[in-house]
Amino acid sequence: MATERAVAPSAVRTEPILEARSLTRHFRIGGPLSRRFLHAVDDVDLVIRPNEIVALVGESGSGKSTVARLLARVYRPTRGEIVYHGRSLATMTARKERLGYAARVPMVFQDPYGSLSPVYRVSHGVMRALKLHRPELTANDREQEAQRILKSVGLQPPHEFLSKYPHQLSGGQRQRIGFAQALACRPELILADEPVSMLDVSVRIGVLNLMADLRRNEGISFLYITHDIASARYVADRLIVMYAGRIAESGPVEDVLANPKHPYTQLLLSAVPDPRAPISLPATSEVAEPPRVIDPGEGCRFRYRCPYAIERCSKETPQMRPLRPAHEAACHVAT
Amino acid sequence: MIGIGSALLEVEDLCVDYVTEKGAVRAVDRVSLSVAPGEFLGIVGESGCGKSTLLYAIARLLAPPAEIASGSIRFRGDDMVTMGEEDLRHIRWRNYSVVMQSAMNALNPVMTIGAQLSDAILAHQRMSHRDLRRRSEEVLRLVGIDPVHLKSFPHQLSGGMRQRSMIAMALVFTPELVIMDEPTSALDVVAQRSLMLQIKQLQKKIGFAAIFVTHDMSLVSHFSDRLAVMYAGQVMEIGPTQTVFDRPRHPYSSGLLGSFPSIKGERQALQGIPGSPPDLAHPPSGCRFHPRCPRVMPHCKTIEPPFFEREDVQVRCHLYAGSDGD
Numbered sequence: 001m002a003t004e005r006a007v008a009p010s011a012v013r014t015e016p017i018l019e020a021r022s023l024t025r026h027f028r029i030g031g032p033l034s035r036r037f038l039h040a041v042d043d044v045d046l047v048i049r050p051n052e053i054v055a056l057v058g059e060s061g062s063g064k065s066t067v068a069r070l071l072a073r074v075y076r077p078t079r080g081e082i083v084y085h086g087r088s089l090a091t092m093t094a095r096k097e098r099l100g101y102a103a104r105v106p107m108v109f110q111d112p113y114g115s116l117s118p119v120y121r122v123s124h125g126v127m128r129a130l131k132l133h134r135p136e137l138t139a140n141d142r143e144q145e146a147q148r149i150l151k152s153v154g155l156q157p158p159h160e161f162l163s164k165y166p167h168q169l170s171g172g173q174r175q176r177i178g179f180a181q182a183l184a185c186r187p188e189l190i191l192a193d194e195p196v197s198m199l200d201v202s203v204r205i206g207v208l209n210l211m212a213d214l215r216r217n218e219g220i221s222f223l224y225i226t227h228d229i230a231s232a233r234y235v236a237d238r239l240i241v242m243y244a245g246r247i248a249e250s251g252p253v254e255d256v257l258a259n260p261k262h263p264y265t266q267l268l269l270s271a272v273p274d275p276r277a278p279i280s281l282p283a284t285s286e287v288a289e290p291p292r293v294i295d296p297g298e299g300c301r302f303r304y305r306c307p308y309a310i311e312r313c314s315k316e317t318p319q320m321r322p323l324r325p326a327h328e329a330a331c332h333v334a335t
Numbered sequence: 336m337i338g339i340g341s342a343l344l345e346v347e348d349l350c351v352d353y354v355t356e357k358g359a360v361r362a363v364d365r366v367s368l369s370v371a372p373g374e375f376l377g378i379v380g381e382s383g384c385g386k387s388t389l390l391y392a393i394a395r396l397l398a399p400p401a402e403i404a405s406g407s408i409r410f411r412g413d414d415m416v417t418m419g420e421e422d423l424r425h426i427r428w429r430n431y432s433v434v435m436q437s438a439m440n441a442l443n444p445v446m447t448i449g450a451q452l453s454d455a456i457l458a459h460q461r462m463s464h465r466d467l468r469r470r471s472e473e474v475l476r477l478v479g480i481d482p483v484h485l486k487s488f489p490h491q492l493s494g495g496m497r498q499r500s501m502i503a504m505a506l507v508f509t510p511e512l513v514i515m516d517e518p519t520s521a522l523d524v525v526a527q528r529s530l531m532l533q534i535k536q537l538q539k540k541i542g543f544a545a546i547f548v549t550h551d552m553s554l555v556s557h558f559s560d561r562l563a564v565m566y567a568g569q570v571m572e573i574g575p576t577q578t579v580f581d582r583p584r585h586p587y588s589s590g591l592l593g594s595f596p597s598i599k600g601e602r603q604a605l606q607g608i609p610g611s612p613p614d615l616a617h618p619p620s621g622c623r624f625h626p627r628c629p630r631v632m633p634h635c636k637t638i639e640p641p642f643f644e645r646e647d648v649q650v651r652c653h654l655y656a657g658s659d660g661d
Binding site: 059060170171172173200201202203204205206208209227228229230231233234254257267268269270271272273274 | 381382494523524525526527528529550551552553554556557590591594595596597598599602604605606607608609611612
């Protein structure tokens, strides 16, 4: 495994694993004859490179999970394309190709209680992934590989955990099994949709550290989807902030946190509770919430809540533009 | 424990059991705390630490298989544990009210907000239609919701508005104590923050005392006067919020605090707390935190620590057994 990854690292480094171009997904709401569409995701561009952790941050309803599902091919895009190593996913239709993609870009789900079947032992999910995606392994190899994988997600001793049922595991352990199942496919990129939000506070850090370890030791990239900007900062290199189906801002984590350009990012950062910071009680508390975007017209979707909105914001949808090195925001006003 | 005599609510050595076929599971174990009038008490802990059970016990909302096994709860001088249903009905909602965790499930989806408010009011007091309407409008305005929403159904409101209408409902009789069970956990950060600010403003304005349960320690840091940290059914540390944050004494409190990455300052590696919370059917011997404790000592495994006092803080940890140990 290590030898395979060592092939031409310099060439691999710059080439993206996955690229989304103007990715868009609308959902029809109401009956089949309805003409109303919920714009879950509109014109999202993103790039994920090898050995990189990208955090996609947004509030509920911002479209961040829809992006993950589009990338995992759960949904078909309404418009736009997803390019995997230079090939559009739309052209990869053969079963073998689809399976190959699913193995290289697996998903880990939010709910560790609902995503493991209660009737199978832990070994089932891991072994099944090994059988399906790595047919070259013998039964003996599979056993060894399963043990190695469990060790790498921090479940020791592995043979003991393999024979357990999900109900015998804690939430954090279950989520580690989720990662083990993804690892069994030998992934390049794991789509992790809120992997820690349902875990206890004291075990969340352990799972975040696991992601960092897997990147360091196995070179796996992550798309970490979360509503928690502090945990995004903890593990990620780059941050993408979504609001109401569009990307508001993206850039290197530290730069976005130190110099948030989009007014929404600024609002989000000001709302994060920080026990180490003195509190400033604003005179009026902001009460608005992200809109459900149904058949929106032109214009910035944040303008109703934006303290800096100008006339142009209601007429023209802001496009992403670079404001600092590798740091872009979709805002007419930001400088 | 603190301020006896002036307390609005005093809980002493409260034990709550879940009675199962295999025997009783003690979810709340000898918890003592007090709340002064107008005080904001935060209770933090992870899932399964007994924090919600404790709230339900205080509100006398426990249903079988849960039952109060021993201890006392005194609210305004009355013994809540032995109080009958009829007497409870008189003080419920008028003197204390409860805001449940999830507004999505706590509101009836097929009734308007106005009808549900009227329901809550009429269950405890007779009132004319006009007064009913006036009072309903008043409390909605209080929490920042336009009274036109009296005619709205829950699904027409956002999550934050639903949660605020639950708070409005809890405030119809201006109670002395409002018990809140993670009222913000289903909300996004921005809505969460605005709700916390609003609760704090209302508290200043109306003067009710609040017990606020949450798993998110950072959330209450700026809002509560005193903080209790619970683990495996027991209070591990209780004291003024600022003191507990500045100088967490119990290894569990500092572990919990160290589990939150920050968005400010240096990016630093965190460890969280190894292992996971215990199964209360088989609590660890001695100190319940000892299997996960980074500062465990040999006698922690056998002897359960009592409370020790340091700077107004009570802490259940052997590290503080000596008179000077800190």
